[in-house]
Amino acid sequence: MLIIKLPPPPISLLSDAALFLDFDGTLAPIADTPDGVVLGDDLLPLLNRLRSTLEGRLAIVSGRSIETLRELGFGDFLLAGTHGLEFARPGEAAEAPPRLAAIDAVEEAFHSFAEDKPGVLVERKSISVGLHFRGAPDWQQAAGDLADALAKEHGLSVQRGKMLFELRPGGADKGSAVTQLMREAPMKGGRPVFIGDDVTDEEGFAAAVDHGGTGILVGPPRHTLAAFSLEQVADVRHYLAEGAARSD
Numbered sequence: 001m002l003i004i005k006l007p008p009p010p011i012s013l014l015s016d017a018a019l020f021l022d023f024d025g026t027l028a029p030i031a032d033t034p035d036g037v038v039l040g041d042d043l044l045p046l047l048n049r050l051r052s053t054l055e056g057r058l059a060i061v062s063g064r065s066i067e068t069l070r071e072l073g074f075g076d077f078l079l080a081g082t083h084g085l086e087f088a089r090p091g092e093a094a095e096a097p098p099r100l101a102a103i104d105a106v107e108e109a110f111h112s113f114a115e116d117k118p119g120v121l122v123e124r125k126s127i128s129v130g131l132h133f134r135g136a137p138d139w140q141q142a143a144g145d146l147a148d149a150l151a152k153e154h155g156l157s158v159q160r161g162k163m164l165f166e167l168r169p170g171g172a173d174k175g176s177a178v179t180q181l182m183r184e185a186p187m188k189g190g191r192p193v194f195i196g197d198d199v200t201d202e203e204g205f206a207a208a209v210d211h212g213g214t215g216i217l218v219g220p221p222r223h224t225l226a227a228f229s230l231e232q233v234a235d236v237r238h239y240l241a242e243g244a245a246r247s248d
């Protein structure tokens, strides 16, 4: 399969955009652990400026839970969390399905797996649970096998991420989140542009295309539905800053 380097996105793409932004690996560089992620002082002011430029058409669509996104400082933004399972508008309670007993059972099994494996990390999330092996890549295969077996046993979905297996209820993804958010203000009427780095963002790219928009891949070339790419988080921030400056 031929994989070509995609062109950088033109800045004009942002002028009528309904902008969907992934978080980890897109707005903030990947860190060794989930808690180690660093936003930097300029990110939230930048997103606020850009949202004004876009007349409100900006949302964060992340695998992180709404609770964590709010703790990270995104409480004032339109949010879709846990890969499209949760939604929140600024100042309002999150709409989220309940945490299933099966997720607690999986979390316990993940802890049993991780306890004698330094570097393997269990991430407790509001309605899902993650098993990270960034600190111990040799355990990837065994962690994946465990995740698959537990998903089958409990009727859950396995979400593959960057050095991460996450178990969660099915029925949603970042694509369904885009579709849902495009139905209503403030995103309705804009041209969807989804920026993301992970395989979990491909559904977001697909939905953006379905709604007449496009995707921007962050990172090295790969098989993707995105039409444009930016190499790294710093390039995303530069691109967004240029977009925000257009009406300054």
Ligand SMILES: O=P(O)(O)OC[C@H]1O[C@H](O[C@H]2O[C@H](CO)[C@@H](O)[C@H](O)[C@H]2O)[C@H](O)[C@@H](O)[C@@H]1O
Binding pocket: 022, 023, 024, 025, 029, 030, 031, 032, 033, 034, 035, 036, 037, 061, 062, 063, 064, 065, 123, 125, 130, 132, 134, 161, 162, 163, 164, 166, 198, 200
């Ligand atoms: O959809 P995203 O906003 O990209 O969130 C996806 C997952 O991101 C986090 O894990 C990833 O980032 C960590 C911090 O940089 C890194 O240590 C880890 O290896 C990555 O997989 C987060 O912890 C997960 O809950 C999100 O689902």
